[in-house]
Amino acid sequence: MAATAKKVAFVLKGYPRLSETFIAQEIRALERRGLDIRIVSLRHPTDPAHHPIHDEIAAPVHYLPEYLRDEPRRVANSWRQARHLPGYAHARATWLADLKRDRTRNRVRRFGQALVLATELDADVSQLHAHFLHTPASVARYASLLRGLPWTVSAHAKDIWTTPDWEKREKLESCLWAVTCTAANASHLDALAPSKRVALVYHGFDPARFPANEASPSQRDGSNPDQPVRLLSVGRAVTKKGYDVLIAALAALPGDIHWQFSHVGSGPLREALAERAQELGLGTRITWCGPLSQQDVLSRYRDADLFVLPSRIAADGDRDGLPNVLMEAQSQTLACVATRVSAIPELIKDGVTGSLVPCDDANALAQTLADLMTQPEQRHRLGSAGADRVYRYFNYAAGIDQLASKFDLI
Numbered sequence: 001m002a003a004t005a006k007k008v009a010f011v012l013k014g015y016p017r018l019s020e021t022f023i024a025q026e027i028r029a030l031e032r033r034g035l036d037i038r039i040v041s042l043r044h045p046t047d048p049a050h051h052p053i054h055d056e057i058a059a060p061v062h063y064l065p066e067y068l069r070d071e072p073r074r075v076a077n078s079w080r081q082a083r084h085l086p087g088y089a090h091a092r093a094t095w096l097a098d099l100k101r102d103r104t105r106n107r108v109r110r111f112g113q114a115l116v117l118a119t120e121l122d123a124d125v126s127q128l129h130a131h132f133l134h135t136p137a138s139v140a141r142y143a144s145l146l147r148g149l150p151w152t153v154s155a156h157a158k159d160i161w162t163t164p165d166w167e168k169r170e171k172l173e174s175c176l177w178a179v180t181c182t183a184a185n186a187s188h189l190d191a192l193a194p195s196k197r198v199a200l201v202y203h204g205f206d207p208a209r210f211p212a213n214e215a216s217p218s219q220r221d222g223s224n225p226d227q228p229v230r231l232l233s234v235g236r237a238v239t240k241k242g243y244d245v246l247i248a249a250l251a252a253l254p255g256d257i258h259w260q261f262s263h264v265g266s267g268p269l270r271e272a273l274a275e276r277a278q279e280l281g282l283g284t285r286i287t288w289c290g291p292l293s294q295q296d297v298l299s300r301y302r303d304a305d306l307f308v309l310p311s312r313i314a315a316d317g318d319r320d321g322l323p324n325v326l327m328e329a330q331s332q333t334l335a336c337v338a339t340r341v342s343a344i345p346e347l348i349k350d351g352v353t354g355s356l357v358p359c360d361d362a363n364a365l366a367q368t369l370a371d372l373m374t375q376p377e378q379r380h381r382l383g384s385a386g387a388d389r390v391y392r393y394f395n396y397a398a399g400i401d402q403l404a405s406k407f408d409l410i
Contacts, residue, residue, distance in 0.1 A: 005036040006407060009121060011130040011140045014043035015061055016054040018291055019236055022203045022324050023131050024053045026154075029400040031058055033409045038125060040064060040117060042136060047266075051294055053209075062120065064139075068112040078115040082146055085118065091145035098138075101166065110135060114142030121147065127176075127407075128152070132159040137171055144174075152406070154201075155180040155189060157321035157342065158240075161313075168192050177406060182322045182343030201403060204396030205327040210298060212387070213332040217380040218305050222257035222373045228285075229259045229373040232304035232334075234297060234325040237267030240318045242310035242339065247273060248362035249310070249369060251280040257373055262287045262304075264297060301332040306372055306379060308337045311344065312359040322347055327394050330354070330386035335379040337368055347394065353386040 010027060012020075027037055037059040043066050065071040082088055095111045117139060126149065130140035133155040144151035153175050160168070160180070172178055172193035179201040180186050186200040222229045231250075235241045243263070250261060263270075263286070270288060277286050292300070301307070307329040311320045322343040329336050330353070338344050339359040348354035355372065357364040372379050404410045 005034055006127070006409070007036040007038065007122065007125045008127045008129050008407065009038040009040050009117075009125045010059070011040045011117070011128060011136045011143075012042065013132055013136055014045060015039055015041040016045055016047070016050045018047045018049070018051055020131075021051045021053055021294075024051060024057060025206055025396060026203075026400065026403065027059060028053055028057050029396070030403060030407065030409070033400070033404045035404075035407055035409060038062065038122060040121075042066065042113060042139065047291065049291065049293065053294075064113045064116050068109055075112050075116060078119040079112075081119040082115045085146050087145045087148050091118075091142050094145060095142055098167070101164075106135065107138075110138040111142055114139045114146065117143040118146035125149070130154070132156055133168060133171060133178075134159040134163050137175075141171060141174060150176040152176050153178045155185060157181075157185070158318040160185055160188065161317040161319055165192060172197055179403070179406065180321075183346055184343045185321060199402065199406070201399045202322065202394055202396075203324060204394045204399050205324060205331060205390065206396050207331070207391065209294065210301075210328050210331045212391075213302050213334075215302060217333065217376065217383070219376045220305055221376055222259060225258045227258075229257070230303060230305045231259055231261040231369070231373075232264070232300055232307050232329075233261075233309055234264040234300070234307075234329075235267075235309060235323070236265050237263070237270035237273055238318075239269070239314040240312060240320060241267075242312040242359060243269065243273050244276065245310045245312070245360055245362050245365060246308060247277050247280065247282065249365035250277075250282055250285075252362060252366040253370055253373075257370060259373060260285055260287070262289055262300060264289045264292050264300060266291050297328075298332070301329055301334055304329075304334055305376070306337065306369070307334045308365075308369065309339075310337075310357070310359065310365055311339050311341045313341060320344070327390050330383070330390040333380075333383040333387045335372060335382040336386060337365070337372065347390070348386070349389070352382075353389045354382050 039059045039061045128140040128151040130136040130153045137153045140151045169192045178198045189198045313319045336354040350356040
């Protein structure tokens with residue numbers, strides 16, 4: 001541990017968020033390593049509940065104006081103060097150069113939020129760290145120029161693939177270091193960044209929160225209507241998750257296979273997906289659970305026979321990185337079916353630790369599901385191999401060691 005606690009402000013899109021517990025996991029672990037963290041959130045929370053890990057975090061949370069129009073006096077006062085900062089001219093020039101290439105309200109909001117951050121930030125904060133390379137990184141970058149502080153960034157998935165190359169290149173040139181959570185991401189960012197600026201740090205999962213499943217594997221094979229095969233997916237109902245493809249695949253399953261599917265999570269497409277399932281005659285076989293607590297999700301993993309996540313690349317470039325839910329499911333010896341998208345093949349070895357199908361291919365997905373639904377021994381083989389791999393190579397502690405070194409804690 002460092003002799004004196006280093007104080008770093010973590011700039012986040014929103015906090016707390018159920019869909020970003022991997023960030024909370026990181027913050028808690030780094031606090032325990034001795035990092036003094038201040039959380040700066042661009043948005044107020046919208047989830048109806050929070051994860052237990054958020055209760056274990058000591059860092060205070062500072063909320064910036066989500067929309068500048070909502071707090072005009074606060075923004076105006078920050079602007080008046082910021083004009084006297086030594087870095088104001090440089091920060092303003094950088095922002096104007098960005099604005100010429102991105103004439104959006106969001107770009108204006110980023111600079112306004114940076115003004116507030118720079119003027120309200122504790123004087124003894126020595127570094128800014130942004131999670132996500134798009135909006136949070138912009139706010140952190142502008143604020144770092146205003147205050148003359150170094151900044152760093154963790155890049156994930158959508159933020160990488162929906163940000164133009166010119167912006168990624170300039171951010172990577174100006175930050176002290178960057179980390180990202182998949183080898184695919186790292187390869188892409190390495191091509192845009194100065195040498196050795198980007199490091200690969202897997203999120204991993206916390207075995208303490210997902211202890212090994214000691215229960216005997218299910219022998220359900222879909223032949224008994226009173227013992228249907230239990231399918232599960234956990235994820236937001238958004239385009240990149242491919243749930244429309246999954247519903248089409250479920251509709252294409254042979255009629256003599258008995259199954260039930262449960263979806264855990266919220267999202268803007270959930271209602272439309274439920275309506276589509278109803279139209280296809282699947283309504284009685286699908287349960288839309290909504291967001292659940294960690295303990296309830298763990299119970300769902302353990303009750304399921306097969307986990308499925310048919311991720312895809314959305315039209316705007318949005319995509320998954322390495323979904324934590326796949327690691328969680330595998331930790332419970334649950335066989336997983338996913339797609340060959342982004343970094344998923346870094347985790348799942350097709351036919352060895354799970355099954356991979358092409359994205360947007362409902363027929364291929366249906367065939368793979370049917371095969372595994374009717375072969376419990378094959379499910380168990382894949383699930384056991386997946387659990388062994390995820391415990392061996394994707395334990396989050398290794399990533400925390402890397403980050404602790406980056407933050408000069410070891």
